[in-house]
Amino acid sequence: MPNPTAAAPGPLAGRRAQAARNDEAILEAARAVFLADPKAPIAAVADRAGVGISALYRRYAGKEDLLRRLCHDGLRRYVAEAEAALSEPDPWRALTGFLAGVVDADVHSLTVHLAGTFTPTEEMGRDAVRANELAARLVERARADGRLRPDVVVQDLGLLLEACAAVRVPDPERTRQLRRRQLAVLLAGLSAGADAEPLPGPPPAAGEFDWRWRRRE
Amino acid sequence: MPNPTAAAPGPLAGRRAQAARNDEAILEAARAVFLADPKAPIAAVADRAGVGISALYRRYAGKEDLLRRLCHDGLRRYVAEAEAALSEPDPWRALTGFLAGVVDADVHSLTVHLAGTFTPTEEMGRDAVRANELAARLVERARADGRLRPDVVVQDLGLLLEACAAVRVPDPERTRQLRRRQLAVLLAGLSAGADAEPLPGPPPAAGEFDWRWRRRE
DNA sequence: GTTGTAACGGAACGAAGCATTCCGTTCTGA
DNA sequence: TCAGAACGGAATGCTTCGTTCCGTTACAAC
Numbered sequence: 001m002p003n004p005t006a007a008a009p010g011p012l013a014g015r016r017a018q019a020a021r022n023d024e025a026i027l028e029a030a031r032a033v034f035l036a037d038p039k040a041p042i043a044a045v046a047d048r049a050g051v052g053i054s055a056l057y058r059r060y061a062g063k064e065d066l067l068r069r070l071c072h073d074g075l076r077r078y079v080a081e082a083e084a085a086l087s088e089p090d091p092w093r094a095l096t097g098f099l100a101g102v103v104d105a106d107v108h109s110l111t112v113h114l115a116g117t118f119t120p121t122e123e124m125g126r127d128a129v130r131a132n133e134l135a136a137r138l139v140e141r142a143r144a145d146g147r148l149r150p151d152v153v154v155q156d157l158g159l160l161l162e163a164c165a166a167v168r169v170p171d172p173e174r175t176r177q178l179r180r181r182q183l184a185v186l187l188a189g190l191s192a193g194a195d196a197e198p199l200p201g202p203p204p205a206a207g208e209f210d211w212r213w214r215r216r217e
Numbered sequence: 218m219p220n221p222t223a224a225a226p227g228p229l230a231g232r233r234a235q236a237a238r239n240d241e242a243i244l245e246a247a248r249a250v251f252l253a254d255p256k257a258p259i260a261a262v263a264d265r266a267g268v269g270i271s272a273l274y275r276r277y278a279g280k281e282d283l284l285r286r287l288c289h290d291g292l293r294r295y296v297a298e299a300e301a302a303l304s305e306p307d308p309w310r311a312l313t314g315f316l317a318g319v320v321d322a323d324v325h326s327l328t329v330h331l332a333g334t335f336t337p338t339e340e341m342g343r344d345a346v347r348a349n350e351l352a353a354r355l356v357e358r359a360r361a362d363g364r365l366r367p368d369v370v371v372q373d374l375g376l377l378l379e380a381c382a383a384v385r386v387p388d389p390e391r392t393r394q395l396r397r398r399q400l401a402v403l404l405a406g407l408s409a410g411a412d413a414e415p416l417p418g419p420p421p422a423a424g425e426f427d428w429r430w431r432r433r434e
Numbered sequence: 435g436t437t438g439t440a441a442c443g444g445a446a447c448g449a450a451g452c453a454t455t456c457c458g459t460t461c462t463g464a
Numbered sequence: 465t466c467a468g469a470a471c472g473g474a475a476t477g478c479t480t481c482g483t484t485c486c487g488t489t490a491c492a493a494c
Contacts, residue, residue: 015469016470018470041452041453043452046472046473052473053473054473055470055471058469058470062453063453063454159395159399162383163381164380166383167376169425170428177418178376178421178425181417181418184406185403186402186406187406188406188407188410189401190402193405197401199398200397200401201395203398208386208391208395211387232440232441232442232489232490233440233441236442263444268442269441269442270444270484271442271484272441272443274483279482280481439490440489440490442487442490444487445484446483447482451480454475454478455477456473456475458473462469463469
């Protein structure tokens with residue numbers, strides 16, 4: 001069988017360079033495929049990347065390994081967005097900008113919806129803790145500034161992101177638009193207003209969403 | 218030939234009565250199981266109902282038949298909630314009450330998340346149209362009353378319900394509470410306020426969610 | 435008591451999907 | 465020239481699941 005990419009010209013031609021390019025192609029394909037369907041077969045990733053199955057197994061020990069990598073990448077992106085947001089002086093803009101970034105990057109699907117399909121590493125645990133601390137600081141600042149209603153807790157961000165991630169239409173760009181709309185509604189609901197009645201029921205607590213990370217049987 | 222109308226048996230005794238009770242047990246189990254996991258095996262329903270597989274197949278031609286029934290029941294519930302809400306004089310209370318009822322009954326999961334797993338009947342199509350008309354009237358009234366921000370369209374209700382359905386924790390009662398909280402935030406965001414900036418992007422359109430009802434291959 | 439039979443439980447069957455392995459091929463890089 | 469890195473994709477073996485099949489139970493009519 002001819003290798004369709006073998007003859008690629010240019011400064012990056014060569015087997016090594018092609019392999020390096022495949023690294024990225026596979027990750028990108030995996031992101032797209034598993035975002036669309038967390039239970040997709042691994043062959044779908046190979047197809048989408050335009051490579052064979054073995055190109056995948058050369059890089060990852062198995063499906064679980066790939067999923068773990070994707071999830072960890074998403075988590076790191078979350079942390080990076082939070083860190084970037086914390087350098088914004090205006091607390092409200094920091095919070096909304098952070099959420100918009102996370103929603104646009106579809107980080108939530110990448111982390112939460114893939115959780116439970118693999119056993120997390122210790123480093124992921126540490127990153128998750130750090131992610132939570134940063135998010136808590138963003139919420140804290142916005143609340144102290146008086147722009148966020150006082151009965152909002154960090155865990156509400158989880159609900160909010162879940163709500164945005166739930167919006168999904170076939171076209172990715174349109175999905176992004178609709179999620180922005182949803183986010184705008186939610187932020188309007190969370191911003192402090194004179195007429196605001198207190199939110200009903202006990203607020204979401206820290207341990208209530210851990211079950212996602214417990215391995216699904 | 219046995220005479221089916223012969224003896225009116227005791228209150229709950231007899232094979233017939235047991236069968237009638239199983240009818241309900243199976244439907245209830247199916248609701249619970251498929252709400253938790255739309256792709257659950259049919260055997261899980263039988264287990265949960267405490268009956269054998271054949272008790273299921275005696276009542277439904279197959280899995281698809283059962284799914285269709287569940288979905289249609291949910292749709293009818295939606296219509297019933299909307300009709301009940303339309304008799305409430307206050308437009309805002311009508312809308313919020315309607316949404317609370319739909320969220321509590323988890324109708325959205327029952328309809329949307331099961332869509333595409335079966336071929337719908339014509340009657341379901343008619344009911345869906347009617348459901349939409351009723352919801353549109355509820356939105357219309359609330360908007361005309363000035364309580365709903367003017368740039369909200371009927372289809373936003375779909376996004377809103379999706380957002381609430383996305384909230385899920387192991388305990389059903391706690392799930393209900395958290396969904397109510399989410400609903401409160403969203404309604405606060407949708408209610409007309411002086412400081413409200415217009416919602417971004419083109420509003421959700423009528424045909425944008427039809428893909429759910431197209432049969433998944 | 436006898437018996438026809440509706441209702442049932444659950445094993446058995448067969449098809450489909452999927453992760454992983456295996457082997458032959460290609461082509462780089464020294 | 466050639467060892468081997470990189471690869472494509474068929475083959476394999478396993479699991480899951482919808483559906484069917486058959487033996488059993490117990491009510492009801494006589």
